[in-house]
Amino acid sequence: MFSKWFFFLGMVVLAMSWVACGKKVSPGSALIDRELFFGNPALASPQLSPDGRWIAFLREKSGILNIHLVAWGEPLETARALTDEKGRPPAGFTWTRDSRFLLVSQDSGGDENYRLRRLDLSAPADPATGLPVALELPLKKGARASVMALPKGKPGEALLQVNERDEKFFDVERLEIEGMRRTPVWENKEGCADIVADLDGVVRLATRMTKDGGTELMRVEGKKLSAPILKVSWQESMEGFQFRPGNRTAYLETNVGAEDLSYLAEMDPKTGQLSKMESDPLGRVDLSRAAFSEATGELVGTVYFDDRKRNYWKDRSFEEDFLFLRKNFPNQEVGLADMSGNDRRWVVLSSGDTDPGTYHLFDREARKVTKFGALRPDLPQERLAPMRPVRFLSSDGLEIPGYLTLPYGKKAKDLPLLVMPHGGPWARDFWGYNGTVQFFANRGLAVLQPNFRQSTGYGKKFYAAGRHEWGDKMQDDLTWGVKDLVAKGVVDPKRVAIYGGSYGGYAALAGLAFTPDLYAAGASFVGPSNLFTLLNSIPPYWESVRRQFDYFVGDPKNPADEARMQRQSPIFSVGKMKVPLLVVQGANDPRVKKAESDQIVEAYRKRGQAVEYLVAADEGHGFARPDNRMAAMLGLERFLHRHIGSALQEEAPGWLEEKLNKLVMGGVGAGENKKAEDSK
Numbered sequence: 001m002f003s004k005w006f007f008f009l010g011m012v013v014l015a016m017s018w019v020a021c022g023k024k025v026s027p028g029s030a031l032i033d034r035e036l037f038f039g040n041p042a043l044a045s046p047q048l049s050p051d052g053r054w055i056a057f058l059r060e061k062s063g064i065l066n067i068h069l070v071a072w073g074e075p076l077e078t079a080r081a082l083t084d085e086k087g088r089p090p091a092g093f094t095w096t097r098d099s100r101f102l103l104v105s106q107d108s109g110g111d112e113n114y115r116l117r118r119l120d121l122s123a124p125a126d127p128a129t130g131l132p133v134a135l136e137l138p139l140k141k142g143a144r145a146s147v148m149a150l151p152k153g154k155p156g157e158a159l160l161q162v163n164e165r166d167e168k169f170f171d172v173e174r175l176e177i178e179g180m181r182r183t184p185v186w187e188n189k190e191g192c193a194d195i196v197a198d199l200d201g202v203v204r205l206a207t208r209m210t211k212d213g214g215t216e217l218m219r220v221e222g223k224k225l226s227a228p229i230l231k232v233s234w235q236e237s238m239e240g241f242q243f244r245p246g247n248r249t250a251y252l253e254t255n256v257g258a259e260d261l262s263y264l265a266e267m268d269p270k271t272g273q274l275s276k277m278e279s280d281p282l283g284r285v286d287l288s289r290a291a292f293s294e295a296t297g298e299l300v301g302t303v304y305f306d307d308r309k310r311n312y313w314k315d316r317s318f319e320e321d322f323l324f325l326r327k328n329f330p331n332q333e334v335g336l337a338d339m340s341g342n343d344r345r346w347v348v349l350s351s352g353d354t355d356p357g358t359y360h361l362f363d364r365e366a367r368k369v370t371k372f373g374a375l376r377p378d379l380p381q382e383r384l385a386p387m388r389p390v391r392f393l394s395s396d397g398l399e400i401p402g403y404l405t406l407p408y409g410k411k412a413k414d415l416p417l418l419v420m421p422h423g424g425p426w427a428r429d430f431w432g433y434n435g436t437v438q439f440f441a442n443r444g445l446a447v448l449q450p451n452f453r454q455s456t457g458y459g460k461k462f463y464a465a466g467r468h469e470w471g472d473k474m475q476d477d478l479t480w481g482v483k484d485l486v487a488k489g490v491v492d493p494k495r496v497a498i499y500g501g502s503y504g505g506y507a508a509l510a511g512l513a514f515t516p517d518l519y520a521a522g523a524s525f526v527g528p529s530n531l532f533t534l535l536n537s538i539p540p541y542w543e544s545v546r547r548q549f550d551y552f553v554g555d556p557k558n559p560a561d562e563a564r565m566q567r568q569s570p571i572f573s574v575g576k577m578k579v580p581l582l583v584v585q586g587a588n589d590p591r592v593k594k595a596e597s598d599q600i601v602e603a604y605r606k607r608g609q610a611v612e613y614l615v616a617a618d619e620g621h622g623f624a625r626p627d628n629r630m631a632a633m634l635g636l637e638r639f640l641h642r643h644i645g646s647a648l649q650e651e652a653p654g655w656l657e658e659k660l661n662k663l664v665m666g667g668v669g670a671g672e673n674k675k676a677e678d679s680k
Contacts, residue, residue: 030442031649036379037439038633040065040626043076043373046347046359049099050294052340054121055347055361055372056082056102058089063626065089067104069121072345072361076373082119082132088624094147096177097155097341103147103177104134110588110620112539116145116160118180135180140164144541148172151201152297152341159185159197168543170195172203190225192218193544194239198247199297204269205241205250209544213551217272229272232256234551235464240290243269245297251277253287260459262286264302280304281312286457291318291336295343305457307389307401308431309333321346321364328369333432347372353405354384356433383408385441387431392484394453395476398465401458402450402481403429406490407441415446416495416644417485419478419511419519423502425466428455436633443637443646446491452477452507454552467552468561470531471510471568478507479515494520495644499636501525502592502621509570509600512577521643523582523636526592526621529600530571532556539590574603580610582639584632586619587666601667612639613667614660631659 044065046057053072058065061081067090070079082102083090091105091114102119116139119132126133137145143164150158156177161170165187172185172195185203188195192206193215203220210216213234219226232238232254240253250269255262263279264287279287284306291301293315300315313319325334329350337359338347344364351357356379359372385408394400406412418440422429429449437447451458452474454466466474478498485491498511498519505527512522528534535549535556542549554561554568566572581604585597597613604611614635616628623629634652641648652660 030383031647032380032383032439032442034439034633034637034649035630036376037435038626038629041375042377043359044375045093046337046372047093047095048072048338048340048345048347049095050097050341051099052342052345054099056093056095062086067093067102067119073370081130082121083134084129084131087618094150096158097150097152101177103158105146107620108588109618110586110622110624112144112590112620113142114144114146115139116147118177137175137180137182142167144170148195149197149201151197152199154201157201159201159203161195163541167540170541170544172197174201186220187223188544191544192225194241195220196241196243196250198243198250199245200247202247204243204247207238209547211547213547219269229270230256230267230274234467235460237262237460242290242292251290251299253290255286255460260461262460264290278302278312280306282306282310286459288457293318293343294339294341305428305430309335317364321362324367325350325362325369351433353387353432354381354438356435383442384438387434387437389431390448392481394473394480396473398453398462398473398477400450400452400477400481402448403431404449404485405434405437405441405447407444407446410444412446412490414492415490416444416646417482417491417497418445418447418640418644418646419482419496419498420447420449421452421478421498421500421504421507422449422455423500423504424456425452425454425470425474425503426456428457439633439637440640440646443640443648445640445644445646446485448481448485450478450481468554468564470506470553471514471570475507475510475514478511479518482518497521497523497640497644499523499525499640500527502527505592506570509577509581510568512579512581513570513573514576516576516578519579521580521582521639523584523639524597524600525584525632526586526589526597527583528592528596530569530596531565532569533599534592534596537593537595571599571603574600574607574609577604577609580612580639580643582612582614582636583667584614584635584663585616585667586621586623587615587617588620591621612664614663615666616663617666627655627659628663630656631663634660635663 040060044058046055056069059068064085066085067082068079069082093102093104100122104117105114107114116137118135145160145162148159148161158175160173160175162173163170165171169188171187173182174185192208194207196205198204206220207215207217215232216228217230236256238252238254242251249266253262261279264277265274267274285304288303288305293300300318301313304310332350332352335349337349346362348360348362349357356376358374361370361372385405387403387405390404391399391401428451440447486493496519498508500508505524508522508524509529511519554565583597583601585594587594601611601613640646
């Protein structure tokens with residue numbers, strides 16, 4: 001099962017979980033200002049240093065999210081900036097084991113060629129900037145480097161995965177952090193996808209895709225690989241490898257064998273022999289993740305995402321403290337965001353479907369909970385809409401789970417509907433706050449989020465039911481969700497739109513092409529329009545999992561797949577598409593390249609059909625800049641208002657109108673010289 005390497009997922013949601021400080025709507029207004037949904041958050045992504053003394057987190061600086069640092073227990077106002085990015089936020093950051101450095105990832109304009117920088121928090125600041133001195137890892141242009149592991153017993157080292165030798169595959173290197181010196185550890189000449197080190201930083205295991213779409217696990221023996229010690233079929237998975245203390249056995253998540261749902265197993269890394277430990281006690285969903293103690297490395301709990309999250313604890317002290325926190329935050333989801341190296345200090349997130357979330361600091365010994373900061377302190381939660389789980393039958397009788405959000409204060413009758421399929425497609429939607437959902441519910445729309453077949457988390461039969469079903473039964477799962485709501489009288493059948501990002505963008509195009517009478521409008525954000533050009537242009541560094549795409553979607557070089565893939569590609573059915581379309585694209589997207597959007601826009605224009613095209617020159621597979629996010633959402637808000645009658649916040653500041661116009665101009669003339677019909 002294709003879980004780790006989410007094909008399209010990444011930053012596919014146009015409106016991320018951000019909040020802005022800025023213009024607000026008066027308390028008496030029914031509409032909440034769009035900036036409160038889509039601007040920058042007040043804070044995000046707090047990470048606790050291993051020694052428990054410091055918290056690094058993201059906060060706005062000069063309009064862009066940047067890394068800040070504050071001491072444990074000190075007010076946020078005392079935080080100091082560690083970075084001063086001007087174009088886009090850091091893609092990620094992590095503490096080193098000695099709490100001395102931060103390792104920061106960054107790309108350029110969304111190209112996903114991640115560079116790695118080291119910030120020294122123990123050295124004097126740069127006198128010119130006041131920021132920590134940054135040292136970047138030298139890489140040739142187009143290469144990527146990421147942190148693979150930080151061995152606890154070697155605090156001055158990190159293991160990296162780097163594709164500098166061969167852009168298609170990632171080798172393992174050891175980084176001496178203070179001097180930023182790299183030494184080779186293992187060359188990935190066998191095309192392995194997942195490489196696993198033990199707790200001492202020794203590379204022990206590697207997985208590789210098989211010709212029939214399955215996966216095999218091998219031991220790493222010096223420079224070579226052993227014969228496979230464990231194999232799973234195309235329907236099955238094995239992932240989440242975590243060695244136990246002593247490195248004699250390892251945990252993993254798998255559904256190999258007769259089991260439909262994935263379970264936690266313990267494995268002998270010498271033989272591959274498995275011992276099942278636990279699956280969902282209710283028998284409903286896959287194992288979502290296992291939680292481990294930072295202090296001991298032992299298993300402390302498991303998590304299952306059903307309609308709502310469920311926790312099962314193995315460590316009594318963790319369970320007692322979690323239940324204590326639940327009492328402090330009743331009727332909310334409580335999540336452990338991070339903890340210190342000795343387990344004594346936690347960063348906790350409390351949130352809900354109408355609550356974007358608040359981070360708290362929890363001292364376990366003192367049983368003291370202190371508010372750290374809310375993500376959206378200005379968002380009026382009392383005007384947000386509850387999200388409820390729903391289930392309905394698809395065209396072949398398969399039950400499809402999902403979520404429905406109805407506009408606050410309105411009767412569930414003859415409402416306009418926005419169908420919002422998730423990206424991936426190897427992903428799923430969850431219960432909880434979703435900025436895009438709440439924004440459009442506030443604009444008077446019902447919002448349906450179907451977890452269509454091939455969504456992850458519901459067992460291998462549900463997952464396998466989506467093989468070769470792009471645009472077919474996977475699309476039926478959306479169609480029958482609309483029919484169910486229409487039959488119940490909840491939705492007005494003449495006011496239904498579809499919008500999604502990445503795979504969800506494909507589903508939006510497919511909905512307009514293959515069910516042209518169902519929707520009144522559609523919007524695609526970085527959505528593929530042509531399966532041939534999509535699969536022929538995937539990034540080189542996905543070569544190790546290329547067979548998975550071929551097996552689940554189709555092989556462009558296989559004549560047996562050709563007719564089906566052409567039928568499933570919206571670009572070849574533009575003649576059937578008859579309702580207005582909005583397309584949004586990042587010019588630097590390496591996953592779903594700009595040509596995918598250019599093709600469908602050009603084909604629409606040739607037929608004189610209504611199409612709007614927004615292109616951001618400085619974005620990739622997702623919009624990281626708040627001005628681009630805001631402008632694109634303004635365009636989508638106006639588009640849906642015109643075509644399905646949702647409410648509209650008419651006023652917009654001048655800078656936002658200028659930014660939207662820039663995105664519009666970025667799409668003018670795009671794709672004019674391409675021939676969509678010849679692109680196969």
